Amino acid sequence: MPSMVNNWQPPAGLLDAVGGQPVSAAATSAMAAAAHAWADPKALHHAGRQAGALLAAARSSLAQSLSAAAGTKIGADEIYFTPSVREAQALALAGYPGALVMSAVETTTLLDLGTSHPRSQLVGVDPLGRIDPAEFHLAAAGKALAALQLANTEVGTCQPVAQVATADANLPILMDASQGLGRIPLPDGWSILTAGACDWAGPAGVAILVIRRGVHWVPPLNSGNGLLGGFTDIPGAVGAATALAELVYEQATSSEQAFAKIDLLRAGIANKISDVEVLGDPVWRLPHILTFSVLYVSGEALVIELDRRGFAVASGSACVADEARPSHVLAAMGAYTGGNIRISLPLGCTTETVVDFLDVLPDAVAAVRADI
Amino acid sequence: MDTHIWLDERGTRCPLPIIALNRVAMEHPAGTVIALISDDPAAKFDVPAWCRLKNATLLSESAPADGGGLVFTVQLNAARASS
Numbered sequence: 001m002p003s004m005v006n007n008w009q010p011p012a013g014l015l016d017a018v019g020g021q022p023v024s025a026a027a028t029s030a031m032a033a034a035a036h037a038w039a040d041p042k043a044l045h046h047a048g049r050q051a052g053a054l055l056a057a058a059r060s061s062l063a064q065s066l067s068a069a070a071g072t073k074i075g076a077d078e079i080y081f082t083p084s085v086r087e088a089q090a091l092a093l094a095g096y097p098g099a100l101v102m103s104a105v106e107t108t109t110l111l112d113l114g115t116s117h118p119r120s121q122l123v124g125v126d127p128l129g130r131i132d133p134a135e136f137h138l139a140a141a142g143k144a145l146a147a148l149q150l151a152n153t154e155v156g157t158c159q160p161v162a163q164v165a166t167a168d169a170n171l172p173i174l175m176d177a178s179q180g181l182g183r184i185p186l187p188d189g190w191s192i193l194t195a196g197a198c199d200w201a202g203p204a205g206v207a208i209l210v211i212r213r214g215v216h217w218v219p220p221l222n223s224g225n226g227l228l229g230g231f232t233d234i235p236g237a238v239g240a241a242t243a244l245a246e247l248v249y250e251q252a253t254s255s256e257q258a259f260a261k262i263d264l265l266r267a268g269i270a271n272k273i274s275d276v277e278v279l280g281d282p283v284w285r286l287p288h289i290l291t292f293s294v295l296y297v298s299g300e301a302l303v304i305e306l307d308r309r310g311f312a313v314a315s316g317s318a319c320v321a322d323e324a325r326p327s328h329v330l331a332a333m334g335a336y337t338g339g340n341i342r343i344s345l346p347l348g349c350t351t352e353t354v355v356d357f358l359d360v361l362p363d364a365v366a367a368v369r370a371d372i
Numbered sequence: 373m374d375t376h377i378w379l380d381e382r383g384t385r386c387p388l389p390i391i392a393l394n395r396v397a398m399e400h401p402a403g404t405v406i407a408l409i410s411d412d413p414a415a416k417f418d419v420p421a422w423c424r425l426k427n428a429t430l431l432s433e434s435a436p437a438d439g440g441g442l443v444f445t446v447q448l449n450a451a452r453a454s455s
């Protein structure tokens with residue numbers, strides 16, 4: 001089969017793919033072709049049946065991609081569509097009114113909603129950002145649900161989900177697979193999965209909530225046919241399915257390439273910049289994400305300076321994020337939180353882009369440091 | 373105890389408290405104790421991280437007598453990394 005890598009042509013200098021991954025060419029075409037699917041997929045008339053067939057095909061394609069990523073059969077009827085990962089997570093939690101155990105580096109949605117129960121418990125992480133399975137196991141006693149991410153979207157570190165699942169076979173695990181689904185294999189043992197299509201070059205506004213068969217979870221907004229609360233964005237679901245199929249098909253190649261580029265960046269940044277801390281696990285991590293903290297600069301100033309020099313990056317520093325507190329992830333790791341930059345490679349990112357970034361970074365840091 | 377330097381960085385925000393701490397650290401020998409007072413929410417995380425990265429010891433962290441912010445007492449060690 002011909003390579004589909006050409007479907008991913010990110011804009012020059014884009015190194016902020018989390019939330020900014022351009023939609024793949026194939027997904028864009030598929031969505032345009034499905035634009036006529038406006039009808040209620042449950043309706044019995046012709047337009048309804050047509051919409052229903054497209055939605056069924058999208059779910060079946062997503063089920064195939066998920067099965068390939070998980071190495072086990074996942075049925076189309078286990079997939080629900082939601083407008084965002086946050087909503088998928090909120091719905092997942094709504095099915096579990098009891099106490100939760102979760103890592104201290106889960107999404108803010110899970111941390112905000114999941115800690116409302118008085119007996120809910122957070123498990124801290126090591127300096128690389130990983131929980132200790134033994135400590136998690138102790139905290140899991142008597143809990144209704146565990147939340148443990150596939151990998152952290154800020155620093156890339158993978159979590160030992162399979163180990164936790166083995167130690168607590170009867171405890172359902174809600175695994176947020178944001179940024180990981182399609183890029184790394186899914187571990188065994190999770191019960192509920194959330195992920196958003198914009199992470200895998202599908203459209204924003206479509207996310208999936210996967211509930212494994214046999215898991216005791218009551219849909220809080222069930223409207224039948226695997227549809228949660230209202231009409232599904234059918235062209236969006238088609239685009240999401242197309243993009244995930246494409247990424248899962250290319251996973252080995254694109255992930256290997258991204259992994260090597262991040263290796264190059266990790267080494268280059270540590271060599272070229274003084275007083276810098278490169279964060280997260282260097283090996284057991286997402287292929288395309290890297291976070292580092294530069295001492296004596298503000299993250300905001302560095303983001304702006306890099307933008308001026310043609311590179312789009314993100315920062316989780318308190319001085320940038322619209323919050324009074326620094327990133328809960330970096331704080332939990334005991335990392336330096338100021339001057340923080342996150343790089344996330346878009347699909348199709350070239351080695352040239354990464355090499356050019358490494359050329360520009362020392363001057364950008366020097367300029368910002370000189371300015372203070 | 374060695375020289376005790378008082379550094380009042382109340383009202384400044386990340387990265388200024390750490391820049392101030394580093395500037396004073398550069399000008400003083402190992403053994404020096406610096407008391408940094410800061411009301412930047414990031415200081416609680418960044419002062420310990422700076423100590424780890426720059427071979428200094430965080431001796432204590434406490435609320436100042438007059439309320440606002442935190443006082444971090446930091447001792448500089450020998451063989452600190454440069455800059």
